[in-house]
Amino acid sequence: MLTRTKTIIASLALWSAIPGLLQVAPPAAAADARSGDQVYQQVCAACHATGVADAPKYGDGAAWETRIAEGQEILTAHGWVGMRGMPPRGGRPDLPLQEFAAAVAYMARSAGADWQPPNPGMLARVREEIEARKTEVARKQ
Numbered sequence: 001m002l003t004r005t006k007t008i009i010a011s012l013a014l015w016s017a018i019p020g021l022l023q024v025a026p027p028a029a030a031a032d033a034r035s036g037d038q039v040y041q042q043v044c045a046a047c048h049a050t051g052v053a054d055a056p057k058y059g060d061g062a063a064w065e066t067r068i069a070e071g072q073e074i075l076t077a078h079g080w081v082g083m084r085g086m087p088p089r090g091g092r093p094d095l096p097l098q099e100f101a102a103a104v105a106y107m108a109r110s111a112g113a114d115w116q117p118p119n120p121g122m123l124a125r126v127r128e129e130i131e132a133r134k135t136e137v138a139r140k141q
């Protein structure tokens with residue numbers, strides 16, 4: 001019985017180490033998704049830390065205020081599709097929507113919003129807004 005308990009403890013320790021090891025691999029499933037903080041550091045900060053091409057800066061309440069007022073679904077969708085100096089998906093075609101949306105929420109929180117990383121319901125609404133935005137952009141072209 002004691003040996004069995006030890007085996008269980010040992011395997012729990014092994015499994016708890018695995019998420020850390022997986023972070024270097026490209027995220028595929030939602031469970032492995034990078035946090036908004038991580039995605040911001042790795043992708044978005046290149047422009048949003050210093051305001052390249054007039055990107056709204058991290059922590060700049062004035063730059064984000066009217067954008068935050070649009071709402072989480074709409075702002076996330078607009079960033080995802082891209083506009084002017086903001087490349088689609090922050091310039092990373094392989095970036096999953098969940099991670100992009102978490103990074104948007106992270107930047108919005110830095111500017112005073114209470115946005116959280118997206119749950120499935122939020123992601124579904126963001127996808128609807130993305131389709132609406134694509135239609136709007138196509139009509140203007």
Ligand code: HEC
Binds near residue numbers: 084
């Ligand atoms: C190559 C530079 C660049 C990178 C990288 C970048 N952005 Fe941006 N982003 C911009 C610029 C420039 C704007 C301002 C666009 C405008 O309003 O003209 C912007 C605007 C935005 C907006 C506001 C869109 C709106 O409707 O006003 C969001 C949201 C956003 N970015 C999210 C992100 C996220 C999340 C990432 C990382 C995954 C990211 N950006 C990476 C340049 C960048």
